[in-house]
Amino acid sequence: MTNYTFLYDDACPMCQGYTSVFKDLKLSDRLAFSKVDGTKQPNLDLDRGRHEIPMIDTKTGEVRYGLDAMTTAIAAGIPMLRPIVRNRIFLKALKPLYWLITYNRRVIAGTKPPTEGFDCAPDFHAGWRWAYVVLAVAASVAIGLPATILLQGFGLALLAGLLKSEVRLAFLGHFVTVLLKATLIAASIPNAYGLMLAAIVAGWEVRRRL
Numbered sequence: 001m002t003n004y005t006f007l008y009d010d011a012c013p014m015c016q017g018y019t020s021v022f023k024d025l026k027l028s029d030r031l032a033f034s035k036v037d038g039t040k041q042p043n044l045d046l047d048r049g050r051h052e053i054p055m056i057d058t059k060t061g062e063v064r065y066g067l068d069a070m071t072t073a074i075a076a077g078i079p080m081l082r083p084i085v086r087n088r089i090f091l092k093a094l095k096p097l098y099w100l101i102t103y104n105r106r107v108i109a110g111t112k113p114p115t116e117g118f119d120c121a122p123d124f125h126a127g128w129r130w131a132y133v134v135l136a137v138a139a140s141v142a143i144g145l146p147a148t149i150l151l152q153g154f155g156l157a158l159l160a161g162l163l164k165s166e167v168r169l170a171f172l173g174h175f176v177t178v179l180l181k182a183t184l185i186a187a188s189i190p191n192a193y194g195l196m197l198a199a200i201v202a203g204w205e206v207r208r209r210l
Contacts, residue, residue, distance in 0.1 A: 003059045004028035004073050007036055007049060009120045011111045014101070015053070022070075027077035028055065033120040050120045051102055067091055067098050100135075103128035107173030110209045129169045136176035139183075146186040147195050150202070154179055157206070178205045 006022060009015040010032035019030040033049070043063045044054060052066030055073060064072055071091065075082035084090060101108070103125040113119045145151055158175060165171035182198040189197060 002026060002028050002073070002077065003057050004069075004076070005056045005058055006030045006069070006073075007033050007044075007054045007056070007120075009053075009105070010034050011114050011119070011121070012105050013109050013111065014105055019053075022073060025077065027073045033118055034114050034116065036118060046118070046120075051122045052098075066102075067094055099125075099128055100131055104132040104173060107132075107170065108177055110174065110177065110205060124170070126169060129173055133169075133172050133176050136180045140176070140180050143183050143187045146182055146198055150182065150186070150195060150199055153199070154182075154202075174209050178202050178209075181205060 004027070006019045006028050008019040008030055011034075019028075022028045023030050036044075041056065041063075043061050044056070045063070045065075048054070048065055053069060055064045055069035056062075057064075068091075071085040074085050103122055106121055107129075113121060146154075154175075161171045161175060162168055179202075182202040185198040185201055186194050188194065
């Protein structure tokens with residue numbers, strides 16, 4: 001069995017998903033951050049752990065973070081991948097993508113903070129939020145924005161959100177995520193049914209994110 005245990009953001013479906021894959025492949029175990037007792041992990045930097053997923057070596061007590069943690073687990077469990085995943089150039093190239101997802105994971109997933117336990121949400125970072133907004137809008141345009149009637153609805157929602165939201169960049173993060181999802185659905189089913197499904201999903205997403 002592996003000696004590695006990831007501490008994951010259990011309010012984030014993406015974090016739940018990929019740590020579950022690591023566990024299923026026996027590359028690591030995992031433990032929800034909301035169940036972590038920081039006093040029992042003296043080497044754990046909780047603040048850094050909010051921004052880069054921590055991985056504890058249960059034998060040595062050593063803690064690795066982020067891409068270093070994930071690639072270490074992969075290299076240990078699948079040695080043939082070590083030359084690739086532990087390559088400095090590979091790690092450097094993936095770092096911007098990692099930060100983009102890390103600082104926007106709560107708006108991508110549309111989840112709310114846990115009601116109890118430690119909340120491991122990262123600090124707000126305006127630069128990475130704007131990067132995500134721009135990339136999501138660019139992707140939506142490249143795929144092909146939904147039909148006029150749905151686009152008008154998004155336009156009204158954007159105007160209302162910008163007028164009422166206290167934190168406009170937080171609102172924009174949620175908005176472009178919903179827009180991208182609706183765009184993908186409408187493009188995948190290019191007819192009235194696709195447009196209807198896109199509108200239903202958009203409405204459901206808006207409601208659960210409020």
